[in-house]
Amino acid sequence: MNNKLKTLCVGALSAVMASAIADSPKPAESTRQTRIVATSVVLADVMTTNLTEVSRLMSPAATKSWVDFAKSMVIDGNQYFLPDFFKVKYTFVGGVDDASFAMGLYNPFYDAFVLLRVNDSKRVPTIESLRVMTVSELRGRSDAPEFPPSAGPAPGERYFAVLWRQVRLAGDVFNARFLGADAPRRIAVLGVSGESHEKLLTIAKARLGLLAKVVDDEKVKGQAVLSNAVIRDRRLADKPFVSTDKSTQRTVKTLATLPDGVRKSFALISYFAEGGASNLIFYAPALPTLLIQARVQDNGHVCLKMFDAHVAGRKVVAGR
Secondary structure: OOOOOOOOOEEOOOOOOHHHHHHHHOOOHHHHHHHHHHHHOOOOOOHHHOOHHHHHHOHHHHHHHHHHHHHHHOOOOOOHHHHHOOOEEEEEEEEEOOEEEEEEEOOOOOOOOEEEEOOOOOOHHHHHHHEEEHHHHHHOOOOOOOOOOOHHHOOOOOOOHHHHHHHHHHHHHHHHHHHOHHHHHHHOOOOOOOHHHHHHHHHHHHHHHHHHHHHHOOOOOOOOHHHHHHHHHHHHHHOOOOOOOOOHHHHHHHHHHHOOOOOOHEEEEEEEOOOOOOEEEEEEOOEEEEEEEEOOOOOOOOOEEEEHHHHHHOOOOOOO
């Protein structure tokens, strides 16, 4: 068997029940790659929605690591980090040995990975090892700042261009560390300094504060409601407050092709103010690699942009 699989970056397009894995026949050599991708979708979903369920899919050591980490990320008595982290995620699959594979779940808003060593040699795959690390610490540069997309881009930079550059750079870091046949073992022996935890907690609190502004500021809250209505309701596309620029019209046409259930599920994931306008970022749970930016002026004028990581990410190259 080829010990070096090409890295896969796949969107978890739908929730898959863990029982589906158990009911599937043990894969032949030629179908292992497909099963690995499906397994990554299941694991991402279970780890997001049911902390107690992970004990069925993890080794005791991995379960303890995950539960201890989750408890340490509680903010004001609430578990905010876990559901927020998995709203937008990119799944990277790396090196494979005879019994296991390396996997990374990356969120660009946190610029961090949940790294897994998954044993898929049994009928029901299990997570043998788990680490949560920021990209900077994974690179061995714990002093390097994470990209803070919640705070908006630097002057002169496009928000999504920076965001997708982070996805590409994160993929480069993952590839550099976890493409060889010994990659699963590397995850198992990774050391974590604790700086990743502190940075993630800081980012989570900052995101909470920014999103709280959407609730507390009546103007911003109204802009969020208006832009979300434009995204969800195709009947509003021709209203005078919706921009006629090419980007908005292209986004409106694309939204019109989505099933109503998906379109109506778009919800706010990030917010920042720039140039006198509110910038509201929306995501749909069924399309975690797709984001929509609504830029709303004080007069209620709405401009939309849609970004798909699998398309825009290929166009963003550092230094160009």
